[in-house]
Structure formats: structure tokens, C-alpha cells
Amino acid sequence: MDEILETLKILRETLENSPSIPVWDKVLLDREKLMELIEKLDKSIPQEFYEAKKIIENNERIINRAYMEAEEIIKQAQKEAEILVSNNKITLEAQKRAEEIINNAKKEAEEVKKEMEAYIENLLSKVEDLLKKEIELIKKCKSEL
Structure with a gap:
């Protein structure tokens, strides 16, 4: 971890100490040096x-x-x-x-x-009427005797 922090410190110093172009607020960087630092950072990551x-x-x-x-x-x-x-x-x-x-x-x-x-009532009424007629017929026959 210390190696990462040290590499970041060097990267920051490189950026701060690089020559600048005042009109555009830009800096000129050494590509090789930056790539070395980036690779060093990459290798330093556990x-x-x-x-x-x-x-x-x-x-x-x-x-x-x-x-x-x-x-x-x-x-x-x-x-x-x-x-x-x-x-x-x-x-x-x-x-x-x-x-x-x-x-x-x-x-x-x-x-x-x-x-x-109703049907049974009607049927029983017919049977009753029929029986009444038969009883009357029987009474009539009996009276004629």
C-alpha cells in the first residue's frame, strides 16, 4: 500500500512540475515517465x-x-x-x-x-260417488225383496 501511495505522490509531483502552457492552462507531460508510473501503480496494486x-x-x-x-x-x-x-x-x-x-x-x-x-282427491271422489250409487242400488234391490 505504501508503494501505491508513494507512486501517486510522484505522479502528482510530475504533473505539478511539468512545464505549462500559460494561455491554455495546459501542461506538457513526459509520456514515457507517466507510463512507467502507471505501470508501477498497476504492479503495486495487491x-x-x-x-x-x-x-x-x-x-x-x-x-x-x-x-x-x-x-x-x-x-x-x-x-x-x-x-x-x-x-x-x-x-x-x-x-x-x-x-x-x-x-x-x-x-x-x-x-x-x-x-x-288433487288427482287422488278427484279419484277418491269418483270412487265415493260410484260406491254411493252402488249402495243405493243395493238398497233398492233390498227394498224390492
Whole structure:
């Protein structure tokens, strides 16, 4: 680390001590000397720095992948929730329809029952009338004896 700081100090001094062009506030630099300093800086950077950089980049990829997976999980959960809500609506509609069918069946059964009672009442009335006539016929026959 000391080597990096020392190289940066030399780079700064080189820049400050380079001849300047006053009108444009520019300096003339020795390309070779600057390249040597840059290479020295590059070589001075510890290998751990590059490894740390790779770890950070890898962590960023992992985090990005995790976010993408989390978004996919959320989307899937929303789809499943929509399906459940839809199924719930279907279930409610089916229950409602079933209640309507049961109510209609009860009404029809009640109507059929009333019609059967009326039919039986009518049939029994006819049998009763017939029996009355037969009884009268029997009484008449009996009285003629």
C-alpha cells in the first residue's frame, strides 16, 4: 500500500512540475515517465484487490440473480393467488347454482305433490260417488225383496 501511495505522490509531483502552457492552462507531460508510473501503480496494486473486485462482482451477480428469482417467485405467487381467487369464484358460483337447482327441484316436487293430491282427491271422489250409487242400488234391490 505504501508503494501505491508513494507512486501517486510522484505522479502528482510530475504533473505539478511539468512545464505549462500559460494561455491554455495546459501542461506538457513526459509520456514515457507517466507510463512507467502507471505501470508501477498497476504492479503495486495487491492481488487481494483484484480478488476482492471479483468477489464483489460475483456477489452483485448473485444478488441480481436472487432479485430476478424473487421477482419470478412473486409473479408465480400472484398467478397462483389469481387462480385461487378464480377457483373460489367458480366454487361460489357453483354453490349458488346448486342452491338454485335444489330450490327449483323443491318447488317442482311441491307442485307435483299438489297435483298428485288433487288427482287422488278427484279419484277418491269418483270412487265415493260410484260406491254411493252402488249402495243405493243395493238398497233398492233390498227394498224390492
